Amino acid sequence: MAGEFGNPEVVQEDVDVLLIGGGMACCGAGYEIMRWADAAKAELGMDLKIKLVDKAAMDRSGAVAQGLSAINTYIGSEQDPADYARMVSNDLMGITRDDLAYDLGRNVDDSVHLFEEWGLPIWKTDENGERHDGAQGLPALKDGGKPVRSGKWQIMINGESYKWIVAEATKKALGMDRIEERIFIVKLVNDKNDPSRIAGAVGFSTRDHKVVVYKAKAILLAAGGCVNIFRPRSVGEGTGRAWYPVWNAGSTYAMAAEAGAELTMMENRFVPARFKDGYGPVGAWFLLFKAQAVNAYGEVYMQKNKELLNDYPPYGQAAVPASCLRNHLMLKEMQEGRGPIYMDTVTALAKLRETLTPREVKHLEAEAWEDFLDMCVGQCGIWVGENIEPEKKNSELMPTEPYLLGSHSGCCGIWVSGPEDVGAPTDEAHADAAKIPAHLPKGWNWGYRSMTTVKGLFTAGDGVGASGHKFSSGSHAEGRMCAKSMVKYCIDNKDWKPELDTPVEQLVEEIYKPVRTFLEHKDYTTAIDVNPNYITPKMLQFRLQKIMDEYVAGVATYYKTNANMLAVAEDKLGMLKEDAEKMRAKDLHELLRAWENYHRILTAEAHMKHIQFREESRYPGFYYRMDKNFVDEENWHCFVNSVYDKNSKQWNCFKRAHVDLVDKSK
Numbered sequence: 242m243a244g245e246f247g248n249p250e251v252v253q254e255d256v257d258v259l260l261i262g263g264g265m266a267c268c269g270a271g272y273e274i275m276r277w278a279d280a281a282k283a284e285l286g287m288d289l290k291i292k293l294v295d296k297a298a299m300d301r302s303g304a305v306a307q308g309l310s311a312i313n314t315y316i317g318s319e320q321d322p323a324d325y326a327r328m329v330s331n332d333l334m335g336i337t338r339d340d341l342a343y344d345l346g347r348n349v350d351d352s353v354h355l356f357e358e359w360g361l362p363i364w365k366t367d368e369n370g371e372r373h374d375g376a377q378g379l380p381a382l383k384d385g386g387k388p389v390r391s392g393k394w395q396i397m398i399n400g401e402s403y404k405w406i407v408a409e410a411t412k413k414a415l416g417m418d419r420i421e422e423r424i425f426i427v428k429l430v431n432d433k434n435d436p437s438r439i440a441g442a443v444g445f446s447t448r449d450h451k452v453v454v455y456k457a458k459a460i461l462l463a464a465g466g467c468v469n470i471f472r473p474r475s476v477g478e479g480t481g482r483a484w485y486p487v488w489n490a491g492s493t494y495a496m497a498a499e500a501g502a503e504l505t506m507m508e509n510r511f512v513p514a515r516f517k518d519g520y521g522p523v524g525a526w527f528l529l530f531k532a533q534a535v536n537a538y539g540e541v542y543m544q545k546n547k548e549l550l551n552d553y554p555p556y557g558q559a560a561v562p563a564s565c566l567r568n569h570l571m572l573k574e575m576q577e578g579r580g581p582i583y584m585d586t587v588t589a590l591a592k593l594r595e596t597l598t599p600r601e602v603k604h605l606e607a608e609a610w611e612d613f614l615d616m617c618v619g620q621c622g623i624w625v626g627e628n629i630e631p632e633k634k635n636s637e638l639m640p641t642e643p644y645l646l647g648s649h650s651g652c653c654g655i656w657v658s659g660p661e662d663v664g665a666p667t668d669e670a671h672a673d674a675a676k677i678p679a680h681l682p683k684g685w686n687w688g689y690r691s692m693t694t695v696k697g698l699f700t701a702g703d704g705v706g707a708s709g710h711k712f713s714s715g716s717h718a719e720g721r722m723c724a725k726s727m728v729k730y731c732i733d734n735k736d737w738k739p740e741l742d743t744p745v746e747q748l749v750e751e752i753y754k755p756v757r758t759f760l761e762h763k764d765y766t767t768a769i770d771v772n773p774n775y776i777t778p779k780m781l782q783f784r785l786q787k788i789m790d791e792y793v794a795g796v797a798t799y800y801k802t803n804a805n806m807l808a809v810a811e812d813k814l815g816m817l818k819e820d821a822e823k824m825r826a827k828d829l830h831e832l833l834r835a836w837e838n839y840h841r842i843l844t845a846e847a848h849m850k851h852i853q854f855r856e857e858s859r860y861p862g863f864y865y866r867m868d869k870n871f872v873d874e875e876n877w878h879c880f881v882n883s884v885y886d887k888n889s890k891q892w893n894c895f896k897r898a899h900v901d902l903v904d905k906s907k
């Protein structure tokens with residue numbers, strides 16, 4: 242029977258594998274899993290039940306929704322995955338898992354070859370060195386075709402429909418009866434008999450009055466990263482605009498934390514410097530058009546301030562200094578009053594005109610527009626609205642508000658089991674080894690690739706911490722690795738039956754609490770949004786953003802904080818958490834917003850606690866602890882990890898040893 246507002250239908254389903262999210266990682270998993278499931282059926286007679294749920298529509302969900310102009314991770318036969326692991330490490334100031342990066346590097350190209358097979362147009366260079374952005378008639382990458390590289394690891398694509406193409410392959414592989422869209426997962430449920438094991442997940446439909454309760458042996462939680470915990474630069478008329486897709490609300494980190502999974506490097510954040518107001522991509526301008534960023538006086542700050550890089554050896558002295566340090570050099574100009582900062586598109590295009598024919602230049606200019614049209618259409622609106630012709634007028638750049646993610650140029654996320662064959666150091670030698678909670682695994686491998694420290698719970702893409710720079714292709718590849726591991730896990734746990742640790746009625750009531758709060762109190766006042774008994778999700782989000790912005794190194798303080806400010810934030814976040822219990826939902830849309838906020842608060846709290854714990858400024862340019870404004874290699878060249886106790890609502894942060902598996906002196 243169909244439900245109604247306040248009285249939802251409850252649908253219960255038992256599956257073997259549940260995939261949460263329909264982004265790049267889950268698309269990878271969804272595509273890959275059927276071949277392993279089919280093999281399990283053929284060889285063992287096991288008929289695995291698989292289900293994928295996404296809060297949105299897979300064709301346009303997640304960070305690739307609008308499309309992309311480049312695949313940022315393609316190793317190619319001429320490059321070494323170890324070199325890739327070196328780059329990842331340097332860009333993230335030395336604290337990454339080489340096992341994860343190397344493993345990704347040796348597997349990622351296969352996903353790119355699949356994308357090409359499925360119809361994604363990849364730019365190619367022919368035998369005369371000429372570039373083709375259609376690539377018809379040229380060999381496929383896997384047959385020796387040469388991609389057009391916009392950087393050492395990036396290749397150019399015509400990618401407006403990238404997500405559509407990738408999602409279609411997943412839909413075909415899984416079949417639509419295994420997929421349900423517009424299902425928002427609110428929480429994971431542990432096993433009744435073993436709290437260190439996952440047993441299911443609960444959520445609700447954003448279209449129908451329906452709560453869904455899944456029991457599952459293995460779950461892939463890949464619901465992206467987190468945006469909008471900090472007050473965005475775009476407010477008022479610009480509300481809703483951000484660089485990171487506004488629909489990824491920290492569900493991955495919050496739900497994993499509540500289930501007891503160990504998080505890692507949650508202090509890390511990404512503050513991209515992008516075209517101002519539209520958040521348009523800069524990669525093609527820097528890498529393909531060779532443009533430079535300048536201050537208001539036309540000075541190239543990367544040259545002018547380059548001695549600042551010497552404060553951060555060896556990360557500042559690499560051929561490409563770490564991303565945060567590039568921001569560090571830009572911020573000096575802004576703070577000392579030499580802004581605005583510009584992308585010097587005029588000089589870049591003029592230089593290209595010296596060597597190219599007018600036709601080629603016209604083509605390049607069209608590509609500059611296409612770069613935005615492919616992946617950030619709003620920036621075209623800004624250029625049109627502000628009469629910007631890039632060959633005549635430079636465009637402003639601006640560092641954005643901070644975002645939390647693990648697959649782009651950031652590395653916060655969940656601590657996962659690495660590959661078996663790339664070395665698995667233990668933590669025993671580490672000074673703080675005794676402080677690692679005893680129930681957590683030792684070392685970097687505990688059986689199933691990409692399994693978190695909760696049995697049966699896997700993650701990929703933005704979910705995996707301590708290993709950034711995977712991007713779209715790498716997230717897809719990681720999802721595929723999970724698929725294989727999860728099937729193995731199900732086979733190994735063939736006779737085990739998950740049992741939820743909480744009765745279904747209680748879970749349903751929990752999810753619908755914001756609706757109940759609204760229905761109970763709505764008639765107390767005549768103005769629906771003003772009521773002493775509840776808070777609207779929108780107002781609660783503003784409060785969260787204000788706290789994070791002003792005390793946890795948001796744009797308001799030029800990304801600066803200190804222990805005292807963090808203490809204030811901790812206090813205020815505690816009260817916000819209490820008030821979050823009073824969020825109202827006057828419709829399904831607000832119910833979604835309420836739970837997104839709940840996930841955001843936990844994610845924000847993890848971020849704050851990790852910054853508080855790490856007594857140094859590991860990522861200058863992304864954030865500064867002004868009371869510890871240095872990188873302390875002696876004491877803090879280590880992972881900061883944490884576990885959350887959902888009952889006491891307390892975080893426990895601790896160090897884990899960092900070990901280089903790849904020689905970084907090369």
Ligand code: FAD
Pocket residue numbers: 261262263264265266267294295296297299302303304305309310311312313314424425426427463464465466484485486488489490492493648649701702703704711712713714716717
């Ligand atoms: P996503 O692809 O973001 O997918 C997350 C999924 O989870 C979505 O389907 C979402 O609807 C779903 N979801 C979220 N919460 C819930 C919930 N509670 N319940 C159910 N479902 C949920 N990579 C490149 O290779 N080249 C580029 O040029 C490039 N540019 C980028 C530009 C931007 C602005 C961003 C943000 C990323 C860019 N990337 C690029 C990186 C790439 O998009 C990501 O690495 C990749 O999408 C991460 O995959 P994911 O599956 O972890 O997350």
